[in-house]
Amino acid sequence: MVTLEKIAHLANDCKFDSLGPASQVDREKLSLLGGGTRHDVCASTYSPRSPDMPGICHSFTQDGRCVSLFKTLYTNYCSHQCNYCTNAANCSQKTRAFTYTPLELAGITLSLYRRNYIEGLFLSSGSGRNEDVVMEKIVETARLLREKHAFAGYIHLKVLPGASRSHIQEAMELADRISINLEASSPAHMNEMSATKNYETDIIQRQRYIRDLMSKTDHKAGLPAGQTTQLVVGAGAESDVEIFKRILYEYSEIGVKRAYYSAFSPQKGTPFESRAPQQKWREHRLYQMDWLYRIYHFQPHEIHHAFDENGFLGNADPKTAIARQLMDSPADPNVASYGELLRIPGIGPRSAQRIIALRRAHPIKGKTELAQMGVRIKRAAPFLKINGWRDCTLQMWSA
Amino acid sequence: MKVPENFLYYLSAHADCNTRLLARAGEFTAQELEVLPNADAKRLRKMVFEVLGETHRMKAFVRLKPQGGAILHGYLKPRHKIAERVCDHFARRNPRTIIVLGNGLESWTALFCRGRIMREHGAGLTETLEQLGSALHDVGSHGSNEGEREGNEEAKKKCGEEIGKTSEEEIRKEGWEKGIDAESIWKAYYDSQYCPERKNLRVFRQRMPRRDQESAGLRLLESKENATLEDFF
Numbered sequence: 001m002v003t004l005e006k007i008a009h010l011a012n013d014c015k016f017d018s019l020g021p022a023s024q025v026d027r028e029k030l031s032l033l034g035g036g037t038r039h040d041v042c043a044s045t046y047s048p049r050s051p052d053m054p055g056i057c058h059s060f061t062q063d064g065r066c067v068s069l070f071k072t073l074y075t076n077y078c079s080h081q082c083n084y085c086t087n088a089a090n091c092s093q094k095t096r097a098f099t100y101t102p103l104e105l106a107g108i109t110l111s112l113y114r115r116n117y118i119e120g121l122f123l124s125s126g127s128g129r130n131e132d133v134v135m136e137k138i139v140e141t142a143r144l145l146r147e148k149h150a151f152a153g154y155i156h157l158k159v160l161p162g163a164s165r166s167h168i169q170e171a172m173e174l175a176d177r178i179s180i181n182l183e184a185s186s187p188a189h190m191n192e193m194s195a196t197k198n199y200e201t202d203i204i205q206r207q208r209y210i211r212d213l214m215s216k217t218d219h220k221a222g223l224p225a226g227q228t229t230q231l232v233v234g235a236g237a238e239s240d241v242e243i244f245k246r247i248l249y250e251y252s253e254i255g256v257k258r259a260y261y262s263a264f265s266p267q268k269g270t271p272f273e274s275r276a277p278q279q280k281w282r283e284h285r286l287y288q289m290d291w292l293y294r295i296y297h298f299q300p301h302e303i304h305h306a307f308d309e310n311g312f313l314g315n316a317d318p319k320t321a322i323a324r325q326l327m328d329s330p331a332d333p334n335v336a337s338y339g340e341l342l343r344i345p346g347i348g349p350r351s352a353q354r355i356i357a358l359r360r361a362h363p364i365k366g367k368t369e370l371a372q373m374g375v376r377i378k379r380a381a382p383f384l385k386i387n388g389w390r391d392c393t394l395q396m397w398s399a
Numbered sequence: 400m401k402v403p404e405n406f407l408y409y410l411s412a413h414a415d416c417n418t419r420l421l422a423r424a425g426e427f428t429a430q431e432l433e434v435l436p437n438a439d440a441k442r443l444r445k446m447v448f449e450v451l452g453e454t455h456r457m458k459a460f461v462r463l464k465p466q467g468g469a470i471l472h473g474y475l476k477p478r479h480k481i482a483e484r485v486c487d488h489f490a491r492r493n494p495r496t497i498i499v500l501g502n503g504l505e506s507w508t509a510l511f512c513r514g515r516i517m518r519e520h521g522a523g524l525t526e527t528l529e530q531l532g533s534a535l536h537d538v539g540s541h542g543s544n545e546g547e548r549e550g551n552e553e554a555k556k557k558c559g560e561e562i563g564k565t566s567e568e569e570i571r572k573e574g575w576e577k578g579i580d581a582e583s584i585w586k587a588y589y590d591s592q593y594c595p596e597r598k599n600l601r602v603f604r605q606r607m608p609r610r611d612q613e614s615a616g617l618r619l620l621e622s623k624e625n626a627t628l629e630d631f632f
Contacts, residue, residue: 027587034591068459070588108584114471114493115463117585152492265596277596350433357434372436 029098030108036073036087037124069154070109071122074138075099078126080161082183082194083271084235084264087126090195093269099128102141109145113153120154120176121145131160135167142174156225161202165209172213177225177257180206185246189236207254214255226257233286234264234278239311241304244289248300251293258294261286285313292319295349296342302326320345323383330385333370334363346379363387400448402433409450410443412480420446453611454481458488460607460615461500467535472528474616475500475507482507487516499527 073087077097081090105123112118123141128134138157145151157171159180171178180203184190187199197203210227229250231243243261250256263278289306292298296319305325306318314321323345331340333355341352354373358364366386371377403409406429410416424443427435432444463471471493475482482500489498490509499508501524508519508527521527607617 027583030584030587031591034588037592071592072588111581112585112588115465115581115585116459116461116473116489116492117581265594280597354434354436357431358436369436372441373434 026098028096029100030072032095033073033076033098033100034071036076036126037071037122068119069122069156070112070118070120072100072105072124074105074123074125074134074141075128076126077128079129080127080194080196082197084193084232084267086267086270088194088270090271091267091269100141102137102144105141106144106149106151109153110149110151113151118153120156122156122158124158125160127160127162131162132164132167135160135163135171139167139170139174142171146174154225159206159210161197161206163206165213168206168209169213172210172223175223177228178210178223179228179230180210181230182246182250182259183230183232184236185231185238185242189238189242192236193232204254207250207256211255226255228258228260229254229256230260230262232264233261233283235272235275239307240282240286240289240313241307241311243286244300244303244307247290248293259290261290279315281315282313285315285318289313289318292322297339298322298343317345317379319343320379327383330383332385332387334359334387344380344383346376346381348374351375400451402429402444402447403451404429406432406443406447409447409454412450412484413446414479416446450479450481453477453479453614454484456608456611457481457485457615460611460617461485461489462615462617463489463493463498466528467532469535470497470499470528470531472499472501472524474502474524476502476614476616478610478614483509483518483520486518487511490516497531499524499531501527 075098076087076095077099078085078087079089082088083090085091086093086095105121109118109121113120121142123138125134125138138160142155142157145153145155154177155175156177156179157175159168159171159178161180168178182203183197184193184199190197190199190203207227207229210223214223214226231246233243247259250259261283263280263283264272264275265277266273266275289303292303292306293300302322303318306313306321308314323343327343331344333341336344338352338356341347341355342349347355351370351374355364355370355375358369358373364370364386367377367381367384370380370384370386407421407424410424411421420443423439424432427440427443432440432447435441457475457477461473461475463473465471471489473489475485477485482505486498486500486507486509489500490496490511494511497508497510499506501507503523503525506521506524506527508521508531510517521530
C-alpha cells in the first residue's frame with residue numbers, strides 16, 4: 001500500500017530551492033529576444049525518438065498559434081542586411097541589443113519546462129559579429145541542457161547562414177531538429193531581400209552539409225526530427241510556381257522534412273517598410289499545395305494545373321482547381337482506387353480509407369453514407385458518380 | 400487523431416461509459432472503429448476521442464507549482480477519469496519529484512523513482528499538500544531517530560543512489576533557479592509571441608476551449624471587460 005508518508009520518505013532527498021518572486025531575468029531582454037522569433041514557424045514538434053515524443057500543443061496565442069516551445073533568439077545583434085528584418089544592420093529603428101549567456105538560457109528553459117509551460121527550446125539568433133561565435137554559444141546552450149542536465153525535452157536549433165560544418169555537426173548531435181531558413185526561392189530573389197547573404201554558399205551549401213551528415217550517421221541516433229526550412233512569402237516578387245519549384249528541390253534533393261511559409265509583413269524602420277503586407281491566404285494556399293505533394297502524393301505535373309498563367313495560386317482550394325482541369329469524368333466511389341479517391345476534392349486520406357473499408361462490406365448507395373464517413377459532400381459531389389447517378393451543378397463549370 | 404489499439408482503456412475512462420457499452424466496444428477492432436460509418440462505431444469513436452482530447456489538453460494546460468523542496472502541484476478537475484494518467488505523465492517527466500494534481504474534492508499523487516511509479520488517490524488538493532508537507536517535515540526532523548533512520552535508509556536503498564542526484568539538484572547547487580520567477584517569465588514571453596496582424600480569436604477559442612482551461616485551472620482572459628466574478632476567485 002502506497003501512502004503519502006511513504007512517498008514523502010522516498011522523495012525526501014529530492015529537493016530543489018523554492019522559487020521566490022525575485023527576478024534576475026531582464027524582462028525587456030526576454031520580451032525582445034522572444035519577439036524576435038514571432039515570425040519563425042515551428043508548428044509540428046513531433047520527434048520520432050525512442051520513446052516517441054508526440055506532437056505538442058501547450059498554449060495558443062490569440063492568433064491561434066501554438067506556443068509549446070520557448071522560442072527565442074540568442075542575440076538580436078546581427079551584421080546581415082536583410083531588408084525585411086528589424087534586427088538587420090540596415091534597420092533604422094533598431095532596438096537595444098541583447099544577448100543571453102548559455103547558462104542563463106538553460107536555466108530559463110529548465111525552469112519553464114519543469115512547470116510545464118513549455119515542451120522544449122527553439123533557439124534562433126542574429127548572426128552577431130561572427131556567426132561561428134554565436135553558433136558555438138547556441139551549441140553550448142544545447143549541450144548544457146542535454147549533457148549536464150539530462151534535459152529530455154524537444155530542442156530545435158536554427159543554423160546560422162555561413163555556419164561551419166563542425167558546428168552544424170555538433171548541433172545535429174544535440175537537437176531533435178535543425179533548420180536553416182531559405183527566406184527566398186532563388187539567388188536573384190535573395191539579392192533583392194538581402195545584400196549580405198549568399199544564397200548558394202551561405203544557405204544551400206549548409207543544407208547539403210546537414211543532408212550529408214544525416215546520411216552518414218544513424219538517423220535515429222542523431223536529429224530524429226530531421227531538417228526543415230522556411231520562406232518569407234511576398235517580400236520579393238517571386239511567384240508561387242517559383243516557390244513550388246524550389247520546394248520540390250528541397251524535398252527531393254535536400255531531404256527536408258517539411259517547409260514552412262511565413263507571409264511577409266512590413267516592419268517599421270526596415271527598407272521594406274513601405275511594401276504592402278502579404279495576404280494571409282497566400283500562405284494558406286501554399287501550405288495546401290505542400291500537403292497535396294507530401295501527404296496526398298500528387299505528382300508535380302498535376303500540381304502545376306493549380307497555378308494561373310502568371311504562376312500564382314488563386315484564393316481557392318488548389319485541389320478543386322486541379323480536379324476541374326484533370327478529372328475528365330466523375331469517379332465512382334464503389335470502384336475508384338485509393339489514389340483516385342484522394343484526387344476528389346472533399347475526400348482526404350482518412351475518408352478514402354473509410355470508403356474502401358465500407359465498400360468491402362456493401363456498395364455505397366448515396367451521399368449520406370459518404371457524409372457519415374467524413375466526406376465534404378458540397379465539394380465532392382460534382383466529381384462523384386454513385387451507382388450511375390451524378391450530381392451535376394453549375395459550380396463545377398464556374399472558373 | 401487515430402483510434403489507438405488500446406481504445407478500450409480510453410473508453411473505460413469516459414464519464415458516460417458503462418459495462419454494456421464496453422461489451423459492445425469489445426466487438427470492434429481499433430481499425431474497424433476508425434473506419435466504420437455506423438451509429439454505434441461513430442458514437443464509440445467520439446467517446447474515445449473525447450477522452451484522448453481531454454488527456455492531451457490536460458497534459459498541455461496544467462501548470463505545476465513548487466511547494467517546498469520536493470513537490471510540484473497543480474490544479475486538475477477533469478470531466479473524464481484521466482487524472483491518474485495525467486499525473487503519471489508528469490511524474491515520469493519529473494523523476495524523483497512528488498507530483499500532486501487535484502481540486503477541492505480529490506487529488507492524485509505520483510512519484511516516479513527508479514523505473515517504478517507510486518500512486519495515491521486521496522482527499523482534496525490542499526489537504527493532501529498539508530499531509531505531504533507534514534510527512535516531509537517528519538522525515539526531515541525525526542530522521543535521526545533510529546527506527547526512522549532505518550526506514551529512511553531502506554527507502555534510499557530502494558530508490559538507489561539516484562535520489563538527490565537529479566538535474567534539479569545540480570541546478571540548486573549552481574543556484575541557477577534562484578530568483579527565476581517562472582510565471583512572470585512565461586507571461587513576458589507569451590506576450591512577446593503575439594502577432595496582432597494575425598489575430599484570430601475563433602481559432603484561439605477552438606484550440607483553448609474555456610471548459611478545458613477551467614479544468615486545468617487556467618484563466619486566460621481575453622479581456623477584463625468580459626471577466627466574471629468566477630475569474631477572480
